[in-house]
Amino acid sequence: MDAIQYISKRLLLMIPILFGISVLTFFISHTIPGDPARLILGPKADPVIIKELQEKMGLNDPVYVQYGRYVSGILQGDLGNSTYTQQAVVNDLKRYFPATLELTLFSMIITVLVGIPFGIISANKKDKIPDQITRFAALIGVAMPAFWLGIILLLFFYLQLGVLPGAGRLDTWVSPPAHITGMYTIDALLTGNWPVFQSAFIHLILPGITQAAVTIGMITRMTRSSMLEVLRSDYVRTAYAKGGSQNRVLYGHALQNGMMPILTLIGMTFGHSLGGSVLVESVFSWPGLGKYAVNAITYLDFPAVMGVTLLIAVLFIFVNLIIDIFYQVIDPRLKYE
Amino acid sequence: MLLNVENLSLSLKKDGSYLKILDDVSFQVEKGETLGIVGESGCGKSMTALSIMRLLPDKAKLEGKVNLEKKEITALSKKQLEKIRGNQISMIFQDPLTSLNPLHSVGKQIGEALYLHTELSKIERKQRVVHLLKEVGLPRADEIVNEYPHQLSGGMRQRVMIAIAMACNPRLLICDEPTTALDVTVQAQILDLMNKLKQMNDMGIIMITHDLGVVAEVCDRVIVMYAGKVVEQGMAEELFANPKHPYTIGLMQSIPKLGERKNQLGSIPGTVPSPKNMPLGCRFADRCNKAMDICRGKQPSTVEVGPNHTAACWLYEEKGVGRYDASRGERSEATFHH
Ligand SMILES: Nc1ncnc2c1ncn2[C@@H]1O[C@H](COP(=O)(O)OP(=O)(O)OP(=O)(O)O)[C@@H](O)[C@H]1O
Numbered sequence A: 001m002d003a004i005q006y007i008s009k010r011l012l013l014m015i016p017i018l019f020g021i022s023v024l025t026f027f028i029s030h031t032i033p034g035d036p037a038r039l040i041l042g043p044k045a046d047p048v049i050i051k052e053l054q055e056k057m058g059l060n061d062p063v064y065v066q067y068g069r070y071v072s073g074i075l076q077g078d079l080g081n082s083t084y085t086q087q088a089v090v091n092d093l094k095r096y097f098p099a100t101l102e103l104t105l106f107s108m109i110i111t112v113l114v115g116i117p118f119g120i121i122s123a124n125k126k127d128k129i130p131d132q133i134t135r136f137a138a139l140i141g142v143a144m145p146a147f148w149l150g151i152i153l154l155l156f157f158y159l160q161l162g163v164l165p166g167a168g169r170l171d172t173w174v175s176p177p178a179h180i181t182g183m184y185t186i187d188a189l190l191t192g193n194w195p196v197f198q199s200a201f202i203h204l205i206l207p208g209i210t211q212a213a214v215t216i217g218m219i220t221r222m223t224r225s226s227m228l229e230v231l232r233s234d235y236v237r238t239a240y241a242k243g244g245s246q247n248r249v250l251y252g253h254a255l256q257n258g259m260m261p262i263l264t265l266i267g268m269t270f271g272h273s274l275g276g277s278v279l280v281e282s283v284f285s286w287p288g289l290g291k292y293a294v295n296a297i298t299y300l301d302f303p304a305v306m307g308v309t310l311l312i313a314v315l316f317i318f319v320n321l322i323i324d325i326f327y328q329v330i331d332p333r334l335k336y337e
Numbered sequence B: 001m002l003l004n005v006e007n008l009s010l011s012l013k014k015d016g017s018y019l020k021i022l023d024d025v026s027f028q029v030e031k032g033e034t035l036g037i038v039g040e041s042g043c044g045k046s047m048t049a050l051s052i053m054r055l056l057p058d059k060a061k062l063e064g065k066v067n068l069e070k071k072e073i074t075a076l077s078k079k080q081l082e083k084i085r086g087n088q089i090s091m092i093f094q095d096p097l098t099s100l101n102p103l104h105s106v107g108k109q110i111g112e113a114l115y116l117h118t119e120l121s122k123i124e125r126k127q128r129v130v131h132l133l134k135e136v137g138l139p140r141a142d143e144i145v146n147e148y149p150h151q152l153s154g155g156m157r158q159r160v161m162i163a164i165a166m167a168c169n170p171r172l173l174i175c176d177e178p179t180t181a182l183d184v185t186v187q188a189q190i191l192d193l194m195n196k197l198k199q200m201n202d203m204g205i206i207m208i209t210h211d212l213g214v215v216a217e218v219c220d221r222v223i224v225m226y227a228g229k230v231v232e233q234g235m236a237e238e239l240f241a242n243p244k245h246p247y248t249i250g251l252m253q254s255i256p257k258l259g260e261r262k263n264q265l266g267s268i269p270g271t272v273p274s275p276k277n278m279p280l281g282c283r284f285a286d287r288c289n290k291a292m293d294i295c296r297g298k299q300p301s302t303v304e305v306g307p308n309h310t311a312a313c314w315l316y317e318e319k320g321v322g323r324y325d326a327s328r329g330e331r332s333e334a335t336f337h338h
């Protein structure tokens, strides 16, 4: 099987999964007690008007009719209207998701660039001082609550030193760049707008580090254990026997072989952060998916809840697909099975 | 002289304390010569090889001297060692299934040695790799360059390992049980190949094995190791015809005769002492049917027992007193006390 066939097969396999997810979320959100119509109109509303709105929203139809309506809407790119923001859910997602995606990408880049080298050093210097320090730091990263670290960073870099901004995605006097991807740093680069890029970038730093702290800890530990395994193997000895330097052996032979579990973990954490980190987004007033989702749940905004869930599910599947393709590229033994 | 190993001792850290793994090992390898190292599992054959390569575990204490031609390997820095490994000294390992990187193509793995040690361009390297593959007797060399280890059989992989080792025309090739994991017919082919390559390149070979059949087939000279020490050393023919050390005699007797099924080395009763509590005297004494009182009390020194033939055994000590090696200061004193 070649690459294109493999990918199309994987994409086809997504359809039943998505169907399952839509059924699941639809029914879960409909078994939660609470009446959206009453919620929109407030506690003092006239029962007649409530009844009318319930009728209009189709809340009295049988559940399968409501589901059928929902699915046919999805297929037309319509996720319904949010009962809370009064906007089309699709538009809401387009607005909030890029902010989360940008933050997640940024924190994942930090995670990979810091976590993997530290894990390698830690494994290579097993039980020596660099290993002890790295393991201790990783433990702190994993154990520390993200919001707490966020607040500490805010106190220090924003309030105390005043070198980094504390909230939002842009300085107030800067207007967002033209909407291309919705990620401000990337759109600013694409339109060549340097001042906006700068502003967007420095706003990413503190929330990015806060979100990365936990994942760095996890990736470091995973890299360490995976590399310890690989460094014992015979082909690593062969690489040294050929005259390879330590860096060449570590990064040219060992890392690639130890990459599988690391990639899996990266995929998991990436998919996870794409759902939005409510705590980090709250601390830094980051207008992302996490905050949107919490609002939707708080106000029993069914269409929004289902929209967010569906989006996260699709993203998770996509990330997994990409990780699987990475496996195939790295490991010739797997060649599109 | 190609390789000179002088009074090599090695201690490794295990569970917090150092254990002496090699004790005062000395031997030489000449150009164009194949030296066999034989002995039971755990006697330190691999560690001897890795000491020469300086590929030892982290907390290893190495004493003594190793010289390759004029270069003192034991005095080289990390960077200098990298220039020698895979270039002037190459090594082939026991298990060809795990010794190749599963994620790199055959061509890339052989080419890496060339990349590290030669100035060849990418195209020249590729040509040389194909040439090497043909030289080690692989069919379809043009295709195998682009294949991965899992697509090859054990024998083919070992040929690839040999190609890697031979890539830069090394002066010395160390083979650590290169045929143990292969079946008998492939074994013979690989040994033939190594003989051929040795003659073509005029290099020295160290052949580590516990298979005396392999020794008989390819080795010019043999050293026999027991519990981290060299107990006997001589020309292969002389040693086979006229083994002196009771351990060597035991080894010879344990070769299964035709039609006889026997574990290798099965006929020597007892087990090798562990480095943790090495006996004071001769390390083989507890298993030796000719052991005398003195054997358990003091270590024998190495004495000449024939032309180019030495052994470390009290049985031959009287004849060898005159040739006593003065460099063993501590032990010679102990001997002179009595
Ligand atoms: N990393 C290590 N740390 C401490 N001791 C070790 C280590 N590796 C091997 N040893 C010890 O060194 C001694 C010699 O081992 P070595 O591998 O050289 O034996 P060998 O003669 O090659 O045996 P075999 O025929 O089984 O390959 C053994 O007692 C072994 O337990």
Ligand SMILES: [Mg+2]
Pocket: B045, B046, B047, B176
């Ligand atoms: Mg060995």
